[in-house]
Amino acid sequence: MRIRSWQNNAMPIQQPSRVPNFLYGTAWKEDRTQALTELALRMGFRGIDTANQRRHYFEAGVGQGLAAAYRQGVVVRADIFLQTKFTYRRGQDHQLPYDPAASLSVQVAQSLASSLEHLGTDYVDSYVLHGPSSPYDWAAADAEVWEAMRKERDAGRTRLLGVSNVSLRHLEQMEAAHSEHPAFVQNRCFARLGWDRDVRLFCRERGIIYQGFSLLTANMEVVHDSLIVAVAARLNATPAQTVFAFARAAGILPLTGTSNPEHMKQDLTSLGFVLPPDAVRAIETLAG
Numbered sequence: 445m446r447i448r449s450w451q452n453n454a455m456p457i458q459q460p461s462r463v464p465n466f467l468y469g470t471a472w473k474e475d476r477t478q479a480l481t482e483l484a485l486r487m488g489f490r491g492i493d494t495a496n497q498r499r500h501y502f503e504a505g506v507g508q509g510l511a512a513a514y515r516q517g518v519v520v521r522a523d524i525f526l527q528t529k530f531t532y533r534r535g536q537d538h539q540l541p542y543d544p545a546a547s548l549s550v551q552v553a554q555s556l557a558s559s560l561e562h563l564g565t566d567y568v569d570s571y572v573l574h575g576p577s578s579p580y581d582w583a584a585a586d587a588e589v590w591e592a593m594r595k596e597r598d599a600g601r602t603r604l605l606g607v608s609n610v611s612l613r614h615l616e617q618m619e620a621a622h623s624e625h626p627a628f629v630q631n632r633c634f635a636r637l638g639w640d641r642d643v644r645l646f647c648r649e650r651g652i653i654y655q656g657f658s659l660l661t662a663n664m665e666v667v668h669d670s671l672i673v674a675v676a677a678r679l680n681a682t683p684a685q686t687v688f689a690f691a692r693a694a695g696i697l698p699l700t701g702t703s704n705p706e707h708m709k710q711d712l713t714s715l716g717f718v719l720p721p722d723a724v725r726a727i728e729t730l731a732g
């Protein structure tokens with residue numbers, strides 16, 4: 445892995461390489477997880493997002509989908525970007541991937557070992573803290589987990605690290621507490637917050653890749669706004685495709701969790717649409 449200094453404040457940042465321009469999300473697919481993961485790879489997705497959180501994700505099903513795709517020669521491991529997450533006890537149900545009595549550092553190691561087994565690999569491309577322990581502050585627990593994640597990275601079990609569901613305050617406190625930035629921030633991207641403007645700016649200034657989820661589902665009114673509909677008509681695109689094309693133009697790495705093969709195709713082709721700069725600016729400030 446290459447590490448390089450980031451010019452902004454001389455903190456080292458992991459240099460992401462081979463990050464695809466769209467991530468396929470595997471949450472809430474249950475017994476369709478294997479088939480949909482395999483289908484997404486067949487349709488052309490090369491980035492897969494999951495979590496070792498059985499409550500919302502069936503990570504072993506993702507592994508079965510990957511195995512089927514490998515068997516049928518659709519992809520090889522090196523072609524794909526695999527991302528999974530560590531989830532605190534309070535975000536889990538009874539199906540835990542670690543011993544809840546163990547220290548957080550041990551829980552991280554156990555959870556990642558279980559992810560690697562589920563996914564049939566000896567490394568993931570990105571390992572993400574699913575969310576900080578407190579909605580307000582980057583707490584001591586988060587610091588312990590982050591340092592344990594760094595150890596996993598240094599041992600080669602993940603190439604890169606990320607954090608999810610974070611506020612600007614979390615990121616500022618994290619920056620003050622640690623010597624290394626995450627490679628990724630993954631957040632729900634609300635149009636009414638300027639598409640998470642403050643966090644995106646923090647990320648942009650530090651070379652952190654911002655991953656946006658719920659781009660459609662968190663912003664249904666905006667998706668059907670007359671501005672988006674008009675831009676879509678100009679591009680001969682659907683409103684959903686226009687939102688994804690906007691996201692890329694605004695520097696957001698989008699996730700989609702579609703279960704529909706036609707939508708998979710549309711989502712991937714959306715990145716070929718080029719929005720004029722005035723349209724990007726207008727959509728950026730459409731709701732906040």
Ligand SMILES: NC(=O)c1ccc[n+]([C@@H]2O[C@H](COP(=O)([O-])OP(=O)(O)OC[C@H]3O[C@@H](n4cnc5c(N)ncnc54)[C@H](OP(=O)(O)O)[C@@H]3O)[C@@H](O)[C@H]2O)c1
Pocket residue numbers: 468469470471472493494574608609630656657658659660661682684685699700701702703704706707708710711
């Ligand atoms: N870090 C976190 O805490 C967190 C939280 C939530 C999600 N995620 C990740 O993000 C992934 C995506 O979640 P999400 O919330 O963005 O999406 P999602 O809940 O999976 O929903 C996507 C929605 O958009 C629709 N859609 C997608 N493409 C479309 C198109 N071209 N035209 C019309 N409708 C379209 C889908 O409908 P169809 O199925 O009918 O296409 C679906 O209703 C998850 O699977 C998970 O991996 C992470």
